[in-house]
Amino acid sequence: MAVRDLTWFDIVARNGRARPDAPALIFEGERISHGEALARAERLAGGLAAAGVKRGDRVGLVSANRPEMLDLLAAAARLGAILVPVNWRLSPEEVAYALGDVAPVLVVAEPDFAPALRPCLETLGPSTVWYLLDEAAAPFRPFADLADGSPAAAGSTEVGSDDPLLIIHTAAVGGQPRGAVLSHRNLIAQNLQLAQCWGLSPADVALGALPLFHIAGLGLCLAVQQAGGETVLMRRFEPAASADAVAAQGVTALFEFAPMLAGILDAAVEGGQELGSLRAVWGLDAPETIARFEEQCPGARFWSGFGQSETSGFVTFAPHAERPGSAGRAGPLALVEIVGEDDRPFAMGETGEIVVRGPLVFGGYWNRPDEADATVRAGWHHTGDMGRLDHEGYLFYAGRSPAKELIKSGGENVYPAEVERALREHPDIEAAVVIGVPDPRWGEIVKAVCVRRPGAEPDEAAVIEFVGTRIARFKRPKAISFVRELPMTSAGTVDRAAVKLEHGQP
Template structure:
């Protein structure tokens, strides 16, 4: 470690010294102080080192949010390991791809996902050890036993720097396969500081950890509050009753959400008289009506709009929604956000182009994707693949995806049309398919598909939707599917995606 290095494990040690007896995590009936968390991390790190894991090697995790998951993040920071949190909503085949892509030395699975991992175990010859977050099962030893062994051994000294990789988060598939974004300690620490500055986070704050820890928003907000010395209530998934109990009992002050979470909580509060007044800051994606209801119920709280992605360790623009409704806020403190044309020339306020970012929050690159990295990082900018413009007061207005990155976000998840189209075209009755996003009252955005059947063949829409859901993650299957005798083409004879969307958006 160099003279000017600071890592996420330094945060854990700092909290143990300065806020040792204060609450760090609440999960599954356990209440863990910062000092206790540091000891848990040290024990697990020693156990992982004892089985031969060294800095730079990967550990894949397929589990819902729990205290052991948080311990793994801490142990990875201690040893310089790279955690690969796997989205448990993916299909078994997609999960196998993520694991094969990163070639972890160890796999950790929650009890509910052991059947998936045990069935695929022979496909991963590079995996040396497997662990369960519950009781041992077959080839999967109990992670708790590993930590118990580590308690007596002690973790070795390691050379972890700010630039060391910490986590690989797989983003939506551009060419039918997801890419792993490698985030560093320094990038996440910079993102934490930006949010702490905007929200004046302190050791008094309590974060509701309900977003999955495989998602940059779930991980990032937990780390930001931790860096401020605060606490996180870890919940396995969104359950309105459990969330309301946590907010009330722990006086939760911050959380991130995706539709329909906030609206569901407001409905429950209106019905049952639940108290949400401890909330100070909420961020995410939601409708103006839901945001207005929230701020009316909690007048001292703010809903924050922003723009970000995994590749920038969180958000790079943010502001209270009410400051400029519809915008994505202003650039945060530790990065430069600009708009460029197709030649990477900077564009003035009012003109639309691609959003590009430069600064310490930018990720280290896509795992094993050198060509993609060269293209994404061209001319000294991270090219987000998203369109936007700035107004005269510096607010960013999001303008959709570039043609190369036509992303759909149902309920906060990332879905590229290409991966859905690929699954649709695997059906023998489908000759052509175009997929795009449409507004959705429940999820914010929904997936719509327009298909052309082969001559003499037919398939029912419901059957085709289920066909897709059996091949890729079920949240990626179309919510709406219509058929057409033909699809519009451009002068080159290629599918004219813009015209398809225009003609069939309301069909």
């Protein structure tokens, strides 16, 4: 390890030695100190090494939120391995694709997801070893065999700041997931940026309610841990349990996607919980919910921001009240500009593509160098999102670029291409276009505009259910409009702008 290198395991080890008795994590009544977090990571690193995991190897993970996920990240950091948390809400075929994309030497999963993983066993073959948390039966091995490893077995591995540590799959323009590769430096820099913006300290307590397979959910936990604080980790989000956790554990910070915050506020009113410990909440939510939150929690501020997996999380950040409608200003470790199609910088107030530079920018897509080269060019990472900067540097988001059709529903990315492909597999559907429609609860919902095959009379509910059998159910359309034909451009392609204009309202 070079003298200028700093890894995520170094951060865990520092806190474990400097604050051994201070709480790092609470999960279902169990409290884990920073010292215990270090010991767990060291034992797990030994277990992984004994199982054959070495520098550069990928370790897959399919699980709802639990402490073992953070243990695995720290253990992977110790060995120079790469953790690949997979969205468990995906269909078995989508999970298989994500795991097959990275060819993991080892996969850890919760028992609930074992049936969905069985198709992967044959696809990945004997080179992948499978472990189950809690109970295990062949061909799965018990995770306890890994967790009780000898720290000495981890040996001494040269791990650098720029070594990859995490792969987060984010859907491609064409609908196939791409694995964004994040390094130790990426994650530590993002943690430092959030710590500075929010003034994080050992006194802070985060609510880990977002899934840890999302960069937002994982990022908050890591930033608070790096600051020496504590996270109340929830297996899955539940409004009443979240309100209880905020009140009982003195939660100071949380990230949310609509409608989570509204659910917490409703539950607190109904259950009589006090949310006064909260001081900072980031989210994507309706102005009405933001106003209600700041009225109900006058000592707290709601923050807005912009970022993506490829930028390790946020690149812009600011209290919502500073500039309502904006996504904040560039953080201390990010440069943000607006450019045109020829990569020429735009003047203030002009709408163009949002580009980013700095230590937060990812190292590329796993096994897709050509796509990474297309995304990172002219010295900037091209986000595929549109926006403008005002005279004080506040970013105003203006939607996706034409090349990046994306629907953001309840914090999940849904690419129209993958939904359209599933719709076209239905025997009664001849053609389909999928668009995002504004929704007060979810931000956007998925809507399909379909052309029936001659003589067919498909049932809307049945078509929606059909799609849910082929891709993740959260990607299903919530509404379908049947039309005689789709508008076409002069080039002979579907005119998406015309479809949105006619069908893009609730």
